[in-house]
Structures are given as structure tokens and as C-alpha cells.
Amino acid sequence: MGRLDDAAAQAGSLRHREHRPYPLPERPWTMGQTWQDLLFAHWRVPHDVLRPHVPEPLELEQHDGSAWIGLTPFRVAGLRLRGAPPLPLLSSFHELNCRTYVRAGDRPGIWFFSLDASSRAAVAAARRTYRLPYRHARIDAGAGSFRASTDGGDFFRARYHGVGMPAPAKPATLEYFLAERYCLYAGNGQLRAEIHHAPWPLQAAEAELEHRGIAPVELEGEPICHYARRQDVVVWSPERY
Numbered sequence: 001m002g003r004l005d006d007a008a009a010q011a012g013s014l015r016h017r018e019h020r021p022y023p024l025p026e027r028p029w030t031m032g033q034t035w036q037d038l039l040f041a042h043w044r045v046p047h048d049v050l051r052p053h054v055p056e057p058l059e060l061e062q063h064d065g066s067a068w069i070g071l072t073p074f075r076v077a078g079l080r081l082r083g084a085p086p087l088p089l090l091s092s093f094h095e096l097n098c099r100t101y102v103r104a105g106d107r108p109g110i111w112f113f114s115l116d117a118s119s120r121a122a123v124a125a126a127r128r129t130y131r132l133p134y135r136h137a138r139i140d141a142g143a144g145s146f147r148a149s150t151d152g153g154d155f156f157r158a159r160y161h162g163v164g165m166p167a168p169a170k171p172a173t174l175e176y177f178l179a180e181r182y183c184l185y186a187g188n189g190q191l192r193a194e195i196h197h198a199p200w201p202l203q204a205a206e207a208e209l210e211h212r213g214i215a216p217v218e219l220e221g222e223p224i225c226h227y228a229r230r231q232d233v234v235v236w237s238p239e240r241y
Contacts, residue, residue: 003086006034006078009232016198019168020182022106025194029234030082036230037143038074039160039205041223042178043215045069050100053216054111055189058102063177069113069215070178071223072097073146073158079122082234093119094139096148096156098214101177102185104241109183109192113216116148116156130238131187154213162203162227169202175226186238193238203227 010032017024044066051067054060060067073096080086098113116137117123123134139148149155169175179200184193205227211219 003078003080003088003091006232007032007080007085010034010078010080010234013197013232013234017196019180019199020196021108021180022182024196025236027236028082029194029196030237031235032078032080032082033076033233033235034078034230035228035233036075036077037141038072038228038231039146039158039207040070040072040178040202040226040228041158041207041209042068042070042225043219043221043223045100045217045219049217053113054100054102055185057189058104058111058185061101061103061108061177063101063174068101068178069217069219070097070099071156071209071211071214072099073141073148073156075141076117076122078232090119090121093117093122094141094146094148095122096137096139096146096214098216101181102189104185104189104192107183107192107241108181109185110181111185111189114214116150116154116214130184130193131191132184150213152213155211156214157210158207160205160207160225160227162205162229164203166201166203166229168199174224175202179226190240191238192241194236195233196235197231197233200228200231
């Protein structure tokens with residue numbers, strides 16, 4: 001799909017609303033993105049070990065007695081502002097997220113420990129506009145492979161692919177807890193940006209991983225891995241809640 005097709009698919013995601021846990025914001029969304037070739041690699045982490053790394057206004061959520069940390073490599077495509085087409089050279093780059101799962105009031109969401117991106121322009125804009133901890137990283141990625149490293153010596157390497165047919169996660173499952181979230185928290189935990197997309201088309205994943213220094217705490221054991229080929233997304237500007 002070309003850049004204009006990505007833009008149409010992003011706006012088209014708004015036709016699917018029945019799965020959302022709460023209504024869409026009344027104000028207009030501000031940005032569209034298409035995410036491609038995503039790996040979700042998740043580790044159990046003791047709640048009390050991770051709690052000091054999450055801002056006090058946010059509740060650190062647990063599933064099956066544990067908090068969870070996810071490392072998620074993917075490609076961003078079709079990045080654009082509402083009403084504008086994606087711009088060549090600026091609309092596509094690779095990104096690696098380190099995240100956990102939080103709640104403020106009735107809104108479950110995502111807290112990012114870091115977001116490493118191959119685009120310096122995207123890093124600067126996201127840090128300024130969304131107050132997210134973006135960093136520039138050297139990233140080499142292809143079909144089913146991803147290598148990222150930062151100036152501080154942190155690195156992530158993965159080879160992965162999906163297994164089986166894609167399907168949405170069922171409510172109350174671990175997959176639903178990890179994937180079906182429709183906002184992110186930023187700043188000191190007092191900013192929230194709403195997100196919308198169709199239900200995630202998840203597959204199980206086979207993956208080989210190496211990493212150092214990306215997560216704020218030690219990640220032990222083998223991760224639980226899922227794969228998604230594509231997701232079309234619209235994002236609202238952050239606001240205090």
C-alpha cells in the first residue's frame with residue numbers, strides 16, 4: 001500500500017468502534033500512523049520491583065499476579081497530521097518501544113519507559129509535543145529482523161515471524177490485557193493521549209531475542225511473544241485529565 005492508501009486506512013479505522021472500552025473523544029484526532037511488522041515480546045516482572053519506575057499518579061496494573069514489560073519493534077509508515085498526506089522521507093521510520101501497563105481512574109493505558117526511533121525529526125517532534133521519552137537509535141530492520149542500538153550502549157536484536165492465523169484477543173485474556181489499550185500516559189503521568197485502532201490481529205510468534213539496557217529492570221526468563229502484520233491508528237493530542 002502507498003502513503004495515500006495508508007492515510008485512507010487510518011481514517012477508515014474509525015468505522016470500527018464497538019470494541020472500544022469507552023467512547024471516542026469528542027474533539028478531532030490530530031495524527032495518523034500505520035504500524036507494520038510488530039513483535040510484542042513480554043516478560044513478567046514483580047509489581048514491587050517495577051512500581052518505583054512508574055509515576056505516582058498512575059496505578060501499575062497486574063495480570064495473573066504480575067506486572068508486565070513489553071519490548072516492541074516495528075516500522076512506522078504513513079505518519080501524517082490530520083488533513084495532510086504523509087510526506088516522503090519523513091513519514092516512515094523504525095521504532096522500538098519499552099512499555100508497561102497502567103491505569104488512571106477508569107482508563108487503562110500504556111506507560112513508555114523509552115521509545116527508540118531511527119528518525120531524528122520524529123524524536124524531536126514527539127519529545128516536544130507528546131512529552132514522551134524518545135531517543136534516537138541506529139536501527140537496521142528488514143522482514144522479520146530488527147537490530148537497534150543507542151549511543152549509551154543499549155541494544156536490541158530480534159528475528160521473528162508470526163505463526164498461525166491472526167485473530168483478535170478475547171476479553172479477560174493476557175493477550176487482551178497487553179494489546180487492547182486505547183490511550184498512553186506521558187509527562188509525569190498527568191498527560192493522556194487517546195488512541196484508536198481496530199482490534200489487534202494477533203498471531204503467536206516465534207522469536208530469537210538479545211537485549212541489554214532497554215528495560216528499567218532485569219528481564220528474566222523467556223518472553224511471551226505475539227506478532228501483528230499491520231495496524232492503522234489515529235492519535236489525539238495529549239491533554240491533562
